[in-house]
Amino acid sequence: MTLILTTYDWVPEFPRGYVRDLRIRWLLEEIGRPYQVDTVPLREKSAAHIARQPFAQVPMILDGDLSLFESGAILLYLAEGSALLPKGQDHPRTVQWLIAALNSIEPGALAWIVAKFFDKDDVTAARRESFLHERLAQLQEALKDRDWLVGDGFTVADLLMSDILRIPAESGLLDDLPQLAAYLERATDRPAFRKALADQMAHWQAADERHKGAPE
């Protein structure tokens, strides 16, 4: 049965390339699993959507009769049995770093994004940026001169961590963290990432075409 990945039917320009279905697309490309894309409206949240995602967000997947939400949970589920979620002690280490990405890095990045790009509150953004930068420096210290967070290979933890680092990096927060910048470059240079990003951008392009034809 083909896996179904649900994202929005359309989003404005600014989140394109960053909507979290990207991380799922990336993982699916890495493991070579085909999928179809389904959509829910961005604005009118239906009862059917909320029944599958209590916070009325995306992404969600449907694999047979299994419906899952939370990008981290979806990534762990899909990576199971692949090289992206190694066996032995590297399994819990990978889960640990995936949770660190979600719980120790992403909240600080999100708080800074909200202040800087949504609220445009320079004072709060500067304070949050310095907190986030400290976390990023600690992450670089933990990574040291290794290519990836766990063992010798790219794992689902690297996939998620690097996706979270993209917006801070684009705003220059990794400019004085060269090992972390190189880590992000290594991850996003992977063909699976480039394919996932191109596919997501094509999805929004097609959504624009549909939007043009829709009555106002």
Ligand SMILES: N[C@@H](CCC(=O)N[C@@H](CS)C(=O)NCC(=O)O)C(=O)O
């Ligand atoms: N913790 C959730 C966060 C999901 C999330 O924030 N999704 C965004 C898109 S990337 C969304 O649906 N935002 C619109 C909304 O919250 O109404 C996950 O990782 O799946």
